[in-house]
Amino acid sequence: MTSTKSIVLYMCQLVGTCILSSCIQDSTSSNQITFIETDNPSGLVELIQNIECIPLETDDSHILGFTHNLYLAKDGSFVIADTNNGNIYRYSSDGKFMNAIGHKGNGPTEFSNINNIQIDGNLVYIYSRNGKRLSYSLDGTFINKDKYDDLGSQSFTTESGTLTYFGYGSGRGHRFGLYSSESSLKYLIPSAEKVINLTANTPIYSKFGDKLFVVDSYNDNVMLFHSGKIQDYCRFNLGKYQVPKDFFTFENAMDAMQFLTSKPFALINSYQESESYSYVEVNIQGDGMPKRSYGIKHNDKWNWFSLGILDKEPLAGQVYLLEDNYLYCMMDPILIENLQNSIYKKIVSPDVLNGLSSNSNYVIAKIKLK
Numbered sequence: 001m002t003s004t005k006s007i008v009l010y011m012c013q014l015v016g017t018c019i020l021s022s023c024i025q026d027s028t029s030s031n032q033i034t035f036i037e038t039d040n041p042s043g044l045v046e047l048i049q050n051i052e053c054i055p056l057e058t059d060d061s062h063i064l065g066f067t068h069n070l071y072l073a074k075d076g077s078f079v080i081a082d083t084n085n086g087n088i089y090r091y092s093s094d095g096k097f098m099n100a101i102g103h104k105g106n107g108p109t110e111f112s113n114i115n116n117i118q119i120d121g122n123l124v125y126i127y128s129r130n131g132k133r134l135s136y137s138l139d140g141t142f143i144n145k146d147k148y149d150d151l152g153s154q155s156f157t158t159e160s161g162t163l164t165y166f167g168y169g170s171g172r173g174h175r176f177g178l179y180s181s182e183s184s185l186k187y188l189i190p191s192a193e194k195v196i197n198l199t200a201n202t203p204i205y206s207k208f209g210d211k212l213f214v215v216d217s218y219n220d221n222v223m224l225f226h227s228g229k230i231q232d233y234c235r236f237n238l239g240k241y242q243v244p245k246d247f248f249t250f251e252n253a254m255d256a257m258q259f260l261t262s263k264p265f266a267l268i269n270s271y272q273e274s275e276s277y278s279y280v281e282v283n284i285q286g287d288g289m290p291k292r293s294y295g296i297k298h299n300d301k302w303n304w305f306s307l308g309i310l311d312k313e314p315l316a317g318q319v320y321l322l323e324d325n326y327l328y329c330m331m332d333p334i335l336i337e338n339l340q341n342s343i344y345k346k347i348v349s350p351d352v353l354n355g356l357s358s359n360s361n362y363v364i365a366k367i368k369l370k
Helices: 004-016 245-249 253-260
Strands: 024-026 032-034 048-055 068-072 078-082 087-091 097-100 116-120 123-128 132-137 142-147 154-158 161-165 174-179 185-190 205-208 211-215 221-226 229-237 265-273 277-285 291-298 301-305 319-323 326-331 363-369
Touching: 068 116, 068 319, 068 326, 078 116, 116 154, 123 154, 154 205, 161 211, 185 229, 205 265, 211 265, 245 253, 265 319, 277 319
Parallel strands: 032 229
Antiparallel strands: 024 301, 048 363, 068 078, 078 087, 087 097, 116 123, 123 132, 132 142, 154 161, 161 174, 174 185, 205 211, 211 221, 221 229, 265 277, 277 291, 291 301, 319 326, 326 363
16 A cells, blocks of 8 residues: 555655657547647657757856746746746846846745746736735836735736636635735635645646636646636546546545555646647656656647657756747756757757757757747
């Protein structure tokens, strides 16, 4: 029987982390998608027009840690949240360091940690523990601090108010809350399941037009928030990796997790849309190391693909953003030599990668899709 210690270690790992013809699927339903597992990158390669590699400026003061998230500002600059180290850095479109945004600390203009960030025009919202939302301009100028009674693990400010995610098993009886003001909270989606509270360490929110998509941890449905309401948007049929319904019926959270981890399962890690594409990342947990699988929908077809082994191949687990017809990824310079050849051939100027070392900063891979 799995011990409590083993389950806790497993959860730490979880949070931290086919043939070609079978990897292309017609989109026969607008709201249910069948996941197809593959170890092949071809589903992505056939959609790539080219790849631009942008090495981020390296200096001793602004080296990024291992846990980070990438955002794109309207002016084309990159904002990178180094969540473990509590740093937020802004880089130009060609990788030059521009400025830091905020600082970790206990002062009135500082954040104690980074739950998640949000870019809204020239504003950067940083959500931190103890219900704090700090606002900065892109150039790092502090603007304002708001204090909410109870913020969840990640939050997002909309025209309807600030949506916050509590998730399954938070003890609040609901998975979402909506603040119309700092003290006025409306709970959304009742949830009484006795399970371990879990939220991905990647952004669970993504916005396209007036649609705000939310990844809902154990739920195989991607949620849509619009006009103050949240509802199911699309469902992924994860097949043998589906979280069983019995998982939600246990009276004890540790028993539920022991049941879930007794066989392989998968969770939706990210979902994003643009005008021509939809993108999903699936986090598969099994007997061995966790792995990621990906899907891109284009012209009503889903292409499924793999980017290799986590922590061994540079793009595995490093896709952060779909914007227009571009995917934005971050590559560890130590791992670039392991990049699959079929993807490497798509790089337009591979010479920019010459001279990188273990002391170099990350490299942004800007993948242009056809």
